[in-house]
Amino acid sequence: MTVTILITICSLLLLAYVFDLTSSRTRIPSVLLLLLLGWLARETSTFFNIEIPNLSRFLPFLGTVGLILIVLDGSLELEFNQSKKTIIKRSFLLAFIPLVLLALLLAYLFMQISQNVSFRDSLTNAIPFCAISSSVAISSVRSLTAAESELIVYESSFSDILGVLFFNFIALNSVIDMHSIGLFVLQIIVIAFISFFASLGLSYLLSNIQHSIKFVPIVLLLMLIYAISEVFHLPALIFILLFGLLLGNLDELKRFKWVQMLRPRQLDIEVQKFKDLIREITFLIRATFFLVFGFVLRKEEILNPQTILLAIGIVLAIYVFRLLVIRLLKLPFKPLFFIAPRGLITILLFLAVAPARMVPFINRSLVIQVIILTSLIMMGGFMRSKKKETLVAESKPVKIAAETNTLVYPIFRGLLCSNSNQAG
Secondary structure, eight states: OHHHHHHHHHHHHHHHHHHHHHHHHHOOOHHHHHHHHHHHHHHHHHHTTOOOOOOGGGHHHHHHHHHHHHHHHHHHHOOOSGGGHHHHHHHHHHHHHHHHHHHHHHHHHHHHHOTTSOHHHHHHHHGGGTSOOHHHHGGGOTTSOHHHHHHHHHHHHHHHHHHHHHHHHHHHOSSOSHHHHHHHHHHHHHHHHHHHHHHHHHHHHHHHOOSSOOHHHHHHHHHHHHHHHHHTTOOHHHHHHHHHHHHHTHHHHTTSGGGGGGOHHHHHHHHHHHHHHHHHHHHHHHHHHHHHHHHHOOHHHHTOHHHHHHHHHHHHHHHHHHHHHHHHTTOOOTTGGGOOOOOHHHHHHHHHSOGGGOOTTOOHHHHHHHHHHHHHHHHHHHHHHHHHHHHHHHHOOOOOOOTTOSSOOHHHHHHHHHHHHHHO
């Protein structure tokens, strides 16, 4: 039995790796394939009468660990300098504006559907649908240009962090007033101080530990500080973000004297190794999470007709707000418009809603339908862009330059374009 379980787990994760490798070519988001694979594993176990324990209780743990690692992985890749000022500003606004406006709209809509629900509870249930999943977005943009990928990495990372902060602020404060806002600001200041000194300490350990095992203790300390911060209701993701930004932007900080005690040259080498480890662990946890979530899904939940219209309405609102903000910020429509997937962050925040505050019609069916629909739209946008690029490449006219002149004669250019169009 143990060997069978080992074979099954290894086979599923290897298939998840294949999905991750081929997603940039097939343009199929790996989250869809992982959910499908998990669901097929459940159907297979049911068919052969194999008893599997309840795995749903592991989802909150896997989701929390996955969120920490995803934010850390994303922040390690973010560069903060003068050349990035514009992209940081635009990506922050692209993450922030739709998040807040969409949450307020959905909260109002939920109140209209269910008259006995307070606005605070409606908003708490709405926020999980409003944050872009960096776990899905970042892993799906490898086929894009460097500038497009960078914008999406910034945006989705900001969206995850802002979504969690917004959710915690609404969920943990029974009354929203100036006192609760002031307390929230104070919590951010406190966690910022903790993050600064904790990040310095962890960076010092990273550059000075001589033992062969050094990265796992750092990761465990990160998790420990995050968990303790959560116990005191501090916005713990800010600590993860600032630690990743510190390690990822050492070159920008070398002008400060206090950085020299971290041995920046040695630390640069260790940070690169640390990035590689975090990226691989993140893949493992993310794949496991979606496989387990797919495993606990039932066909009736995916094809639930009672929630499909609301799911379509939520998805429509997501893309309407996205289009408006893209136009407002004068960003390119393609492929940015299509990349607004929901995923791990959506599920994690949904699971974090207290049972007493759940809106009756907000359930797992609605969550999974929104995730699938946004992933399908992203896949369709990628495939359409790929098809258009292929057609442009095939119909692109050839330019011939004379040896004595770099200009192309108009008559030759006209003939070549004409022949190319006829051939197409």
